[in-house]
Amino acid sequence: MGRREVSFYIYTLVIFACSFGIASLGLNLQYGLTGTLNFAYVLFFALGAYIGGMVALGSQNAPIAQSLGEQFAFGLSLSLPYPLGPLAAALAGALLAAVVGLVLKRSLRDDFGALATVAIFLVAYTLAGSYTPAVNGYDGIAGIPSPFGDENTLLYVFVAVGWLALSYIIAAALSNSPYGRRMRAIREHPEAAEALGKPIFRTRMTVFILSNAMAALAGAVLVAFVSAWSPLSWQFPETLVFFSAVIVGGRGNNLGAVLGAMLIGVALQQAVLFLPAIPAAPTLIPALQWVITGVITIMFLWWRPSGLLPERKTNWRSLQPWSVRLGALRLGARSKPQ
């Protein structure tokens, strides 16, 4: 392997880690912190990828699909400059999340709502595959231009890291704020939170919209690099990768979600590639990756449900502003020797 290949390999890993990290942060907000179960999570990721790709596609590189003798050009022939793709994707994710959330209404909190998200995902998946005019069916979209040209991959790596940093800042700010405490209260005891006057549905809904927008953003970050997207990239079990990342990393811990995304989404996938390939069964190794992901998830849920980096409990001191906390330290130091 030449130096170019090595650096391209590293770029690939970093961009995958960033994209999966953003998506895991989003899932941590809705599942880890608020306790909303959404098995259609990868649908929002896929929507973001489609929108991000189609906004960036120009008329000259839009793939043509043939259906019943007619030709459709995909992409909106916009060729919009880079940051608009991910932003449009996030907006679309938020809109779809709002629609799904409004339909499910109060069922967002229970297992029936979770089952409904399974049905929503399966129908959307089947439609995306069979209804060609929408997103070109199982062939998918391809030829999405690199945002900064093919020579500037390194620049895009930095941009992807920037998106991850932005998402982390948003997620951390939210979970450390009073709003984050409200989210945890709703997760732990919805009735008690409601009795204290916290608007449960509105909070769940806000977090649902924000976190699914993050999933869409993650999809757009990925698709600008891999330059193609089709239903094969977002099958039903794909959501498990993000759940696994959140559970292994630590439910409710943002740093844990990013760590889990790197372990499950990137490291495990690469580690499996080092297994000796069996030429007679080329699908054995990818299948094994799924088996390992599922088994690890179940093992963590049983033996270490809090994950590698457990959620930190809020104590009284951490709720104080920094000025008070420093003051308290000084007070303590002065009062001790006496």
Add this chain to the structure above:
Amino acid sequence: MATLHLFIADLAFASVIAAVLGLATVAFSLQYAVSNVLNLALGELLTMAAYFAYAGSRYGHLPVWLAGLIAILMVGVCSVGLNHFLIAPFSRRSTSAFTPMIVTFAVSAVLEHLVVAVFGPNSFTLQLGNTSTAIRLGDFALSWNELVTIAMAIVAMVLLQVVLKRTLLGKAMRAIVDNRSLARACGIRTNRVTDLAWFISGCLAGIAGLALLVSTGTGNSLLGTSFLLFIIPAAFLGGMGSMYGAMIGAVVIAFASDWSSILFGSQYKVVIGLVLLLLIFFVRPSGIVAMPSRRWEGGK
């Protein structure tokens, strides 16, 4: 009028799908009724039945009916194992219904890809019986395979009904559905009865998987997962946890999806189920739980 002819010609296929869907939906809601867990791995039980039967007849050189019977029993055992070693321990430990549901999600991914790892990704065909026409009434034609499928479903339903209503096991199961801790206090071995209920529902899923294989002719690792698309709306429509409701829901979804595919084109086959499901959510925001039918059949 041409459409009417199509309706009638498709009646046989729609009734086969209704039979398969009825079995799978009853299995799904029986598992929910006794364990309070929505089992996302149910589709994989259907897939495994198809693969077990295929392996038995292809590699074990068994006659097809024997391979099918063994496959059904093996899926029943797998279902018991799933409950005994995974779902029951997780349900005992956690108060939330979410953790067992995520476990079933992980199990579904594991099983789906285990099948791929063992049998390879290619789809297979199982030559079964004869496809000649058994009954013909005008446009309506029923082949022997379809007739056997429907008969299998009806026999399974009647047997389940007998078990639930006439045996002590059925009584114990209904008691557990009504009130688990009270049933345990009355001396019912709740864990064992729950395992047996999972065995029954696993066998039902196995029959459904075989029937699906017979009706489609080919199977692959996504056979059952893609069928979950119809099971979920049918279970919702019937009111989760009710047996007759599950059957009615299955029939409605099967015929609605079949006829909508005739009217609007085959890609809309899947949409009607979701539309019905979301309609239920919209009309009843409290969920199906509020429906009065939330008890296993047989009366109090």
